[in-house]
Every structure is written in structure tokens, then in C-alpha cells.
Amino acid sequence: MKSHGRKSIQASVTPQDLIAGDQTLAGVWQATVLTLLPDAFPGVLGQSLTGKALKDGLWQLDAVDLRRWGEGRHRNVDDTPAGGGAGMVLRADILAKAIEDTRRPGPLIYLSPRGKPFDQAMARDLALGPGVTLLCGRFEGVDERVIEQYGIKEVSLGDFVLTGGEIAAQALIDATVRLIPRVLGNQASLEEESFSDGLLEHPQYTRPAVWNGREIPEVLLSGHHAKIADWRRAEAERLTKERRPDLWRAYTGRDSDEDQEL
Numbered sequence: 533m534k535s536h537g538r539k540s541i542q543a544s545v546t547p548q549d550l551i552a553g554d555q556t557l558a559g560v561w562q563a564t565v566l567t568l569l570p571d572a573f574p575g576v577l578g579q580s581l582t583g584k585a586l587k588d589g590l591w592q593l594d595a596v597d598l599r600r601w602g603e604g605r606h607r608n609v610d611d612t613p614a615g616g617g618a619g620m621v622l623r624a625d626i627l628a629k630a631i632e633d634t635r636r637p638g639p640l641i642y643l644s645p646r647g648k649p650f651d652q653a654m655a656r657d658l659a660l661g662p663g664v665t666l667l668c669g670r671f672e673g674v675d676e677r678v679i680e681q682y683g684i685k686e687v688s689l690g691d692f693v694l695t696g697g698e699i700a701a702q703a704l705i706d707a708t709v710r711l712i713p714r715v716l717g718n719q720a721s722l723e724e725e726s727f728s729d730g731l732l733e734h735p736q737y738t739r740p741a742v743w744n745g746r747e748i749p750e751v752l753l754s755g756h757h758a759k760i761a762d763w764r765r766a767e768a769e770r771l772t773k774e775r776r777p778d779l780w781r782a783y784t785g786r787d788s789d790e791d792q793e794l
Contacts, residue, residue: 556636562637563708565665567668591715617672619672636665643686659711659712741753749763
């Protein structure tokens with residue numbers, strides 16, 4: 533690997549770099565996506581603040597077409613399930629070649645409904661690292677042996693099934709990239725949003741002060757910052773207790789542990 537200022541050049545037979553051709557930015561958070569649908573990227577990631585940050589070089593995205601390692605005239609990458617059954621399975625030998633040729637520093641993740649649930653804590657951990665390589669499944673998924681061989685971490689966005697991992701990959705990248713310094717215009721907003729301290733976010737309001745007979749809570753117009761903070765905290769706790777009892781249990785349990793330590 534050669535480095536030229538902020539640019540680093542790495543030999544590869546595959547990356548479809550969406551910003552700078554065959555170059556990667558040295559020291560920049562890197563998302564590499566192994567997919568059968570490279571044209572799906574950057575998608576929504578190329579819009580708004582994440583898109584601006586992508587263009588500004590605050591992070592980088594490579595969408596890599598798995599069919600580059602496919603076999604035969606049709607660049608086949610899958611085969612029928614061993615033991616029979618419907619659908620097709622992505623082949624371990626094909627995926628191994630793709631991983632070996634494109635993987636960069638950072639965890640290797642397979643988007644899978646049987647994986648560990650993705651949450652804000654995981655997004656923060658990923659944002660602190662050098663980047664991530666994401667494997668997007670299609671059809672009936674991937675050969676289990678490649679997961680075992682490379683110690684691939686399976687991550688789920690929820691208890692539902694998508695036609696492929698591309699939408700899940702974009703959601704994971706979006707949640708992570710926004711935590712990278714300078715991506716958001718106001719980093720302080722991260723401190724008050726949902727899950728930042730184990731609670732859902734408090735309700736938000738803006739002008740007009742009265743709409744359809746509904747008024748903004750008086751305390752928010754008082755200018756009394758301590759009272760506003762208390763109100764927001766109380767509302768966050770109320771909403772969490774009502775809507776996410778699982779989060780509320782974790783939150784109150786955490787507080788109890790902290791009290792014991794004190």
C-alpha cells in the first residue's frame with residue numbers, strides 16, 4: 533500500500549469506489565459492501581448530511597459486485613441448498629475470494645435476521661473503528677462454512693425478513709456514519725437523541741406556538757433551562773416506560789447498580 537498525503541492506493545481487482553475510483557482516503561472511516569446489487573449504493577447514503585460527508589471525504593464507500601468472482605458465462609455465485617429445498621445459496625468459495633480480495637481493517641459483518649440485534653451502542657463502537665465490511669445476502673443466504681471460516685459477525689436489524697441485505701446495510705452505515713465527528717452540523721444533538729442515555733427521546737416542538745388548538749408546553753417557552761431539562765427528562769422516562777418496557781427495565785437496573793457503587 534502506498535500513501536500520498538491523504539490518499540492511499542491499494543491494489544485490488546474489485547472495488548467499485550463511488551467517489552475516487554481506485555483510491556481510498558488514508559485514515560478515513562471505510563464502508564465496504566459485498567453485494568449482488570452494487571448500483572443500489574450509495575442510495576440514500578448519497579443524500580443529505582451523509583452524502584455531503586461522503587463527498588467531503590469524511591468517510592468512504594465501496595460497493596463491490598460479487599459477480600466479479602462468479603463462474604461461467606453468467607458469472608454464477610450461487611447453487612442449490614445441500615439437502616434440498618427452495619431457493620439458492622451463495623457459495624463459500626466465491627465469497628471467500630471476494631472477502632480475501634477486498635476486506636479492509638474493521639469487523640466483517642453479515643446482515644442476517646438470526647444475528648445480534650443492531651443498536652446504538654453497536655453503532656458507536658463501529659464509528660470508533662477504521663470501518664466495516666458488510667456482506668449482503670440474497671436468496672436463501674450464504675454457505676455457513678464461510679461464516680465459520682472468517683468468524684463473520686451476524687447482525688440483525690429486527691425480527692423480519694428482507695429480500696436482501698442491501699437496505700439493512702444502508703441503515704447500519706447511516707446510523708454509524710452520523711456518529712463520525714463533523715458529519716452532523718451540531719454534534720451536541722447526539723447527546724439528546726433516543727438511546728443516547730438508554731431512554732427514548734423526549735417530544736419535540738417548534739413554531740407556531742398554537743396549531744389546531746394544540747399549544748407548545750408552557751415550560752418550553754419559559755426560558756428556564758433547568759426546568760426545561762427536568763421536563764425533557766421526565767418525558768423521556770415516561771415515553772420509555774410506556775413504549776419500551778425492555779429499555780425501561782435496563783435503564784432502571786443500570787441506575788440501581790450505579791447507586792450501589794456510590
